[in-house]
Amino acid sequence: MSGENLSADTMSLFSPRLAARFDALVVKYPLRRSALIPMLLYAQDEIGYLSDAVISEVAERIGITELDVRNVATYYSMLRFKPAGKFNVQVCTNISCMLRGGYEVYEAFQQELGIGHKGVTADGVFSLEEVECIGACCWAPAIQVNYDFLDELSPSHVPGILAGYRSKVENEGLHA
């Protein structure tokens, strides 16, 4: 079955839409394994993290071993092997952000959330990570929350940022 279309005739972990996307991706490149990183990112977006089952199915879809997948995936800090919070707060403390108060912003998030690097709040709403440059150096210090970029921050912004995301959970029924 390795390397064939999984979505048509087997149970998949992924939604039909994502399974179809994977089917298209693996034949898009001269080498099927070139689809690995985009597939892992899409899988993480849908499932939340790269579980053993996700790694197994991605490996099978591409036609490589699970060890091949892990060897590549562990190199990329944006890929997770444990569940993150509903909102994953990534605080840049790389040079530009550090020089403009990135560590103070990071400490404020740690205090407000009561968690440290790679931690997840007890209610599952937030996780926190200290990360390298996220490409917003001109507007340092910057953070990324899922796919939102927030910049030119100070510690005083932190409670309001978190309250805004909390209210999304409450108002939009986004359960953690």
Ligand code: FES
């Ligand atoms: S150093 Fe923080 S965004 Fe580049």
